[in-house]
Every structure is written in structure tokens, then in C-alpha cells.
Amino acid sequence: MVKIKFIPYNREIEVPKGENLLEAVRKAGIFMDTPCNGSGACGKCKVKKINGNIVSKNSRYITEEEEKDGYILACQSIIEADSTVEVPETESSSMHGMKIEDFSGNREKDIFQSSKKRMLESGMKFGTYVKKEYLEMDPPTLDDNISDFERLKRHIRKQLNYSSVFCRLPILRKIPKLLRKANFKITITHIPRGNEKTTIINVEEGDKTRELYGAAVDIGTTSVAACLVNLYNGELMARASSGNAQIKYGADVINRIIYSTKGSGLQELNYAVIQETINPLLDKMYRDSGISRDQVVSFVAAGNTTMSHLFLGVYPNFLRMEPYIPAFVKTPFIKASELDIEVNPETFIYLVPCVASYVGGDISSGVLSSGMWNSEENVLFIDLGTNGEIVFGNSEYLMTCACSAGPAFEGGEISCGMRASGGAVEKVSIDGNYEPTLGVIGNEKPLGICGSGIIDLICEMMFAGIIDRKGKIVKGLDTNRIRFDEHGIGEYILAFKDQYNLERNIGITEVDIDSFIRAKAAIYSGITTLLNNLSMDFTDIDRIYIAGGIGNSLNIDNAVKIGMLPDIDQSKIHYIGNSSLMGCYLTLMSEDARHKLEQIANSMTYVELSVEPKYMDEFVSACFLPHTDIDKFPTVKKCFNKSV
């Protein structure tokens, strides 16, 4: 065994000689966001050796200068003797690696308000399946000495007219002391089934009938977003988001699935999303709103099919093996206590139904909130999260497919990529001298680039002549922002470290650009193939909704110009934000919405792109800026003609 010490955390652990350094970092409980999960491909586990004996492989992510200073990639390093290593404290290494963001501003409240308004306009009524009632019971006497539980049931039968009253063990355990403390004046929370039966899920002292809350959670592969809602009026009580702590086990669903097959991997992934991500978000919202855990008695979550499996701790490996079978698409009845989710333990956990192995509940939920299920127009719904899913249809039919876009839209697998959160470059323009102007979320100093920023950057680089239409950096330009490494791979520096006092420069490499071009090509070719499948083309699209974690500042025009979206009238294209969370929010408030959601998930027709004969050709043609066939992008062609 050898000792390995991590600063500035001041943590020291013992590991076997020869242990991988990234493994040791994890064992020490320090979070590193490693999208490639230790293959050396992403360069994100850069640490600094202070002393000791650690043997590391070379990496293109370590410059000669950095190598002299002791920088190494943890995943490419082996601990040979007692050593000390400095792990940079980054955005993601605090609090289980999760920086929790606040969204309690008025803008956020407006989004929820208008979503609720649209729901009511579409004919869905308010009203949740959970009810509260205040009861004043007679205390027991020697003559009326039935048990507490019978007394409660008797009163409910009499006052509320239910013939059958059920409750579970935790309520039974609560009753004896609570009834007496409350002088037999209590509020019950219950779930009626029809007019005859009801199940008690909570008892509280006194009149608490106005305090009825629910939580909605969108479980993204990269980001998790949550809100706390008053179930009586849909008021947004709190809102929080963070990265998904599962990121330490891999950036995309395939790497997570692979991790789930190893030892206790499945349990670790389940623990990461619930204990390290969702529960901290709930805690923060409880602190922000003053609402107690026990008052939260409704819970709706949505995620892609892999996230849904990992959330429930269900083995997902058959999702990625032919014939690609999910363990479930619709979940059975599950209580919060079964998953250790920190809401009232008796709360029913509703996980939005998935459609297929690669189209999950997040898409069902997004379609619900988009309103396209109620539309006479043809709507194209695109979710740009990790991977990318597409739905096309209207009130008559819904077709869907999944694109293998990877995590690039959320900053994954991009060397300076990050989620659309504080410090992310969300907007970029480049002038004639190749000098960039940056828009940074929160007006902070730049820390990385999020999806919308990368779209801007690639588009601007293209029109500034920094990259060609293959995404390769043009040589010989007169600027210090362009560099080529020993392998000849070019990089454009967006922000110099000295200027902003950063750990390293923020830039984009040809490798990053290539990753992103393949991601946008996956989306574009997905749209084309889905329309072809219906014998339609772009002219049949009446409206496009873009959803997902790409960032609020998505520049639609630039997204068209790089060839991610079809070149149609841009007034038809709208960014609608986190539509999955919004669908969960509607489902919390309205039983009508829940029924609609079930219908949507049941009725969507899944198209498997990989078996469509033309898909691969479409994809390859789209791996260009904007496309190998520029005539498909008349607007872009016009710009080129102008700028040339």
C-alpha cells in the first residue's frame, strides 16, 4: 500500500501500489468531471504532481511547459510510491461535484406561468390526485375505546364518505403520539381512488390543508433540473439545477451503461443521481422556500430511457445490445422511501413513461409541454440535450427518432465545454481581426463554452475565414489566437488565461469542432430521414420547437448557418427551454395532463434510424459546414456570396 495525499482538500488515503490516479481521486471522494471516463480522450482530469513517484503517459492535453510544472492526466497515471497531488478546485469539484444553481427570478416564474396558461387553454383542468382534509375527531373514552386507527377510519368514513380507508405502516407509526399531541384535530393527506376508497399518506397536527406541495425533476444525462410547486395553484415555490453527479462515471449514456455492468456500478450510478444530485437539489429548494420535506407529497420525474433505468436502479445493459430492449417503459407503483428520495416517504414516485430504448420520458414530457399533440400544424420538436431526439407530428400522429449526437450540445466531449451555467460563454462574435467578443452567463469571467456558445463560435469562425467548411483551421492567418500543436492540430483561443486569471486558456480545437460537426450532422440527418420516412420534406414543417440544455441564448440563425437546423423561415423556429421539466410541472398539477402524457407515450411511433437505408448517407453529407450540398442552405449560400 502507498499513501496518496490530495491538496488543497487535505485528504490522504491508502491505495495499492500501481493504483490508477483517477481511481484514487474518486476513492478519496473528490469529484472530477471526466467525460471520457478515463480513456485519456477528454483531457479533463489534469492534476499537478507535488511530490512522490507517479508514472504518467504523455498526452496531447499536456503542453511541454505544463509537463515541466508537474501537470499530468490522472487517468493516464500510476501511483508508484507515497505522493502528493494537487487537484484543481473547479466548478464541479465542490459539493459532490455539483454546483446548484438558483432560478428563482421573475423570468423563470413567467415561463412556468405561461406554461400553465397554455395547459389550461388546451382544455386540461387543474387538479392533482392528492387531497388534504382537516378532521376534528372525538377523543377516546372508556366507553368509546376503539383503536386510534379505527377511530381515524371511522371519522373519515363519516365525514368524507369513503367506505374503505387504507394506510401504510409509517402512518400507523405516526398516529398514536400525533393524535394526542394534536388533541385529535389533524390534517390528513390522502389519495382517493374513485368515490369509495382512499389511502392516507400523511397525517399532520392541526389545520394544514393549504400546504400541499409537489416536486418535478428533469433527469438529464448531463444536467438535472428541479422545481417545487404549490399543488393548489401551480405557483413556483423554488427552482434549482445542477450537473448530474453520474458524470464521474462517463459523459454519455453508453459509458454509464457500461459502468453499470461492473461490480456495484449500478448501485453507484443510482446513488449518484439520487443521493448526490436529486436530494441535494430538494434540500436546497426546502431551504429556499421554507417548505418541509414532509409536505411534499407528489413527485414527477422524467429522463431518457437510460436515466430512467438508473434512477430506479434497474439494470440497463440490454438497452445497448441488439435487439435493444428496455426493462420497462412504464413504471410500477413506487414509493419515495423505496428510492430514498427526500420527499414525504409515502409519496408516489411518478416516472414519465418512455417510448423506446433511445426515446425516453423526457421526450414524452417535452411533447406534452410543447402542445404539439394538440396542434393542427406539423410541428418538429428537437430536444438538444445529451444525444438529441426528434419528434414530428401533430394532433393526428407523432413520429420520433433518436440521433447519436453525444453530449456536445451540453458542452460534453469539448475540451473547454461546460453546461449552460454561470461562467459559460453563451454568445460569441468574431471581428475582422479574428478577435472575439464574448457573452458570458452571469457576466462572470469565462470558465468554458456551452452549447449555444459553440454554435456561435463555429459559425463566426466560418464566416471570419478562421475555419474552412470541413471545420479545419486555416493556416497562416495573422493572429496570436491560432496555434497548432506538435501533432498539427489547430486551436483557436477564445480567452487567454492571463487576461482572465484562469488556470488555462479557453479555446476550441479542431478535434472539438469535428465532434460538434458530427453532433449537428446527427440532428440534421435525423430530421431529414424522419421526414423522408413520411414522404415529406422541409416545406411541410409549420413550426420547429428547440428544447434542451443547449442554453437560453441559442442563436437560431447561427444554428441554421452551421447546418444544424434546416434552412426554413426562421420565424417558425422557437427555443422553448427545458420542456421536459415543464411537462413534469404540468403533470404535477393536473391529472388531465398525466393522462395525456400516458397517451402521448403510448401513441408515438419510433423510427430506428440505424436501420433506415439512407440515414448514413444523409449523415456523411451533413458533416460539413453547413452541408456538402450548399444548395440545401440558400440563406447560407447567399451569405457566402456576399462575404466572398
Next chain:
Amino acid sequence: MVKIKFIPYNREIEVPKGENLLEAVRKAGIFMDTPCNGSGACGKCKVKKINGNIVSKNSRYITEEEEKDGYILACQSIIEADSTVEVPETESSSMHGMKIEDFSGNREKDIFQSSKKRMLESGMKFGTYVKKEYLEMDPPTLDDNISDFERLKRHIRKQLNYSSVFCRLPILRKIPKLLRKANFKITITHIPRGNEKTTIINVEEGDKTRELYGAAVDIGTTSVAACLVNLYNGELMARASSGNAQIKYGADVINRIIYSTKGSGLQELNYAVIQETINPLLDKMYRDSGISRDQVVSFVAAGNTTMSHLFLGVYPNFLRMEPYIPAFVKTPFIKASELDIEVNPETFIYLVPCVASYVGGDISSGVLSSGMWNSEENVLFIDLGTNGEIVFGNSEYLMTCACSAGPAFEGGEISCGMRASGGAVEKVSIDGNYEPTLGVIGNEKPLGICGSGIIDLICEMMFAGIIDRKGKIVKGLDTNRIRFDEHGIGEYILAFKDQYNLERNIGITEVDIDSFIRAKAAIYSGITTLLNNLSMDFTDIDRIYIAGGIGNSLNIDNAVKIGMLPDIDQSKIHYIGNSSLMGCYLTLMSEDARHKLEQIANSMTYVELSVEPKYMDEFVSACFLPHTDIDKFPTVKKCFNKSV
């Protein structure tokens, strides 16, 4: 802090100076059976000080000789400095204090067989609510790629004609790997509700339809008895009993209730009965029978009302405070996993319904197995466990009451008392020279006296002239078996320690006799009061069933002679053993029996003895051998006339 070491366990712990020695024994994880729970009344926590500084109060349980040898009562001792103490290894100090007994002999099987036979004769049909089915499903293909869960449900709908199929999270987690390992040939265990709906509670590889098992447990205050049963044919697969590990917190229900109000007392009591008593019994039965935990999918338990509360972890304190209200009499739906009971986690835990605060599910269950609910004759059912409950009635009506008899019938609060298990003196006769002949369970060396032995002993002492009719030992008899201590309290030695190489003599003191007389008087006066309440007397009794842990060798004649049972034709009196366990066994096998049980619990009329005006007079009159009014016991009177 001071160090206290316990030998021969070789355990050393640190405790604050001034700690009570009995508390320290418990903290060290050593079990001592202390019926009085540390009040100094029972004398059962005798230990030997080896060295150190321990300050002890005097006790009548410590002889002068013992005091010289270092013997002290742990509960009456304070640790002042580092010390070493020897704790005797007794029957009850091994394996969490529980000696698990085996009952797999043919005699035991016969009891179960005849109980089953009686059930069938009374018109109740075989058949449990849990079913098994073998399914051969089609494996998934690219064309038939619905989820595993949907596939299972589809097959069940098709093959078994249920329109709704439910399952819970643990089954969902099991499905993906199991289906493929089993090549989609599996056995489901399910619980149908009507013809339409069913809930899957287990899935197994291959055809396991013949392996369907259930467990029945009688949770006594002193003893816990369990059996493992084949649900297809009622075959007894295994049988085990042990003491209730809760004994360390008090011998009777009142002391346990008081303990439950202190700190984590309720959790400790719940842990003791489930983790330290029931689960070890289940483990032993699994080892004996080769049946696996997962195959046990039905569970029935019965206990008195306090035991029922503690089994579920429900606060019982209002049971003992006017107006004596139980938290529940009938339990809600509870899964084994909620209580950490080691059967299949999805198993429904059926706790037999109680009648009132002091008439529990053990009595409901006993009445079921006695068959008195189906009888045209008037039957008196007496359960002689800790306390004593009485039921009188027939197929038309059932009246019940509880007697404050304490734990004496199971050896509790008797200085040399023990449960009816190996080493217990179960039969005694005494000759003209005051010399006893002992019948010991298992033909082992005597370790203590069980209930049936005490009845014999008191009866024989009375007729041998050793005690008078008040239970006082006659002075001046020519025998070395009678001794009086410094307080003048007499003792009769049943077994000298030197003769059997024992730790101490086995005897009975006047204090013990007095305890026992009050216990038997409680039963007798209970019977009288209950009959009076119905304007009946002993001549209306057609049959008496004695049940409970008093021991198989109960001598009915002696029980009448000491005035515990009414002096009626003894051919009408039958000992029926552990009727509570037998009722659980019937309930496991037959849904008819379960329905009957619910009816019995609902229909029993509870009579509160303490508010009956004549009860106290009856009790005082019965605190004599056999009774102050000898004319009530003509048979005994005749014997006295003969022997005088």
C-alpha cells in the same frame, strides 16, 4: 471513563465511572435475562466480581457465602474503577440470548396434521392467496422489441387471462438479468385479486411451481415459536422456538411498554423481536429444511396487543393509560421488506387482528385453531402464556377477558423459573419423606422449573404437608430440603447444586409460591367473573381447552387441585398446546381460515375485569390453595379428608 472487562466472554468496554453494572453488561452485548428489568426484584442478574472496585447493595438473593465469593447483583451495582466481572454463561446468554429449539420430531408433525384435519372437517378449504405459474415466453427480437416488463405482462394477460398485471420495484430490478439467464422460461409467484387483477411478487428461473412456502410465527411475551410450511399441502417443513429477546428489557408487557417510552426504546424492542428473535428462527429453519428465503412468500404472525405493537414498531404506551387505547387492532398492508423480516422481501406480512388492548391476535388465532367458533357446546378457552386470557362461548357468541397473571406460567418472576425447554423440570412428585422425583424436559440435568413443573410442585408440596393452604412453608419438618433465610423466608430445594453440578440450588421460595398463587387466582377469578357476567356457572362449561407455553406436561388434575381450574369433570379439560401458532399455521394454508379469523376477532366481546364489581373479591378468595371456600373444590376436599 473506566474499563470493565467481562469473562469468560473476553469483552472489555469503557463506561463512565458510576455506570450501573447491568447497563454495562448490556452495552457489552451480553444478554442477561432480567425479568424485573433492573429493580433488584428477580435476582437473575447475579455475577461474580473478579477484581476492581464495584459497589453493590445487599440483596436477599445473595447468600453470605456467595457474598464472600464476590457474587453481586449486576443491577444493584455501580462501577467505580477498572474492574473484571464474570458473567455466568446460561441457557439464555448464547446467540443473542436465544437458544433455538428444534421440534422436527414426528410428534410435532402429528399435531400439525391433526390440526389440518380438523380444519378440513370444519368445512374450511385448502388454498392460499399466493399462486405460482410457469411461463415460457418468446424472447425479444428487433421486430418484437417491447420492454421486458411489457413482455411479461403481455404473456400473463394471454396465458393467465388477467387484464391488469402489477409488480413492484424489486421485481422490476430482478427481471432483465433473470429473463435472459432463464432463457425466458420462468416461474412467477403472484397474488390475484379477483379474476381481473394480479400482482407479481417473485420471479424465478425455470419451473419452480412446486416450491411455495410460508412461515407462521407466534410472538409470545416470553417465547417465540415458528414453523415453515409447504403451502400446497400444509406439510411441516421445519419448526423452531426460542425466548423472545425483548426479555432483556422486561419480563412482562408493562415493563416493555415503559421501556418503549425511553429514548430509542421502541426501536430497540422492535429490533430485539425481529432481528434477534424471528430472523434467527427463520435462518435456523432455512438451514434445517434447505428452503431458501426467497421461496417463502407468505407470512402470518400473532401476538398479544403489546407484542403486535412492538413487532410493527408502533408506540404502545397508550395501551396502559386510561382509557387503554391500542393504536390499531387490524394492520394495514405491510411488506416483509418494511420490517426487515427475512422472507421474500415482497411477502405480505399478515398480523392476526387483536380484539382489545389486553386480548391480542394470539387469542384470535387460538380460538380459530380450537374450533370453538364452530361448536354447539359451551367451550372455555384459557391461554396460559404471560398473563392469561380467557374466551368463553360457542358458534353463537364469544366473550373474552384478560387476567393480570404475569409471566409466572412461563417461569417468569419465579427465582428458578424457566421456559418449557430442555432442562426444565416439567413434572414433580414428592414422597412421604419430602423427597422429590423430577421429570426434566429432554432428560437433561435440571436447570430450572417451567410452569407445569411449578403446578406439580405446589400441589405436591401442599399434599405432602410442606406448605399450608396459604402457600407458607411449614416449620420444623425433618428434611434438609427446607431452609429459611435471615428474613425468615422459606425455600424448598428441589435439586441440590452439588448433586447435579449446578451453579446454584434449584428451589422454590415462599415469594415464588406467593407469585404463582396470585397468578392462578387471576385465572380462576377471571373464569368465575366471565361466567357470572353471562349469568352462568361452571356447570355450563361443556369443555375446557388450555393453551399456551405452560408446557406439554401440564397435569390437569394438579392444576385443578391448586385451584387454577374449576373442579369439573376432568375428561372435559384438554391441553391443546400452542394454539396461537396452530391458528397461524391454518391461516397460512387456507383463505377460508383467514376470513374466519377476521370474523372471530371482530365478533369477540371484550369484558374489562377491572371494572367488574365482584372481580376483586373473587380474586382475593382465590388467593388460597385451592380457594378460601374449599366447598368449591369437592375433589380436593375429598383428598384432604383422605390424606388427613
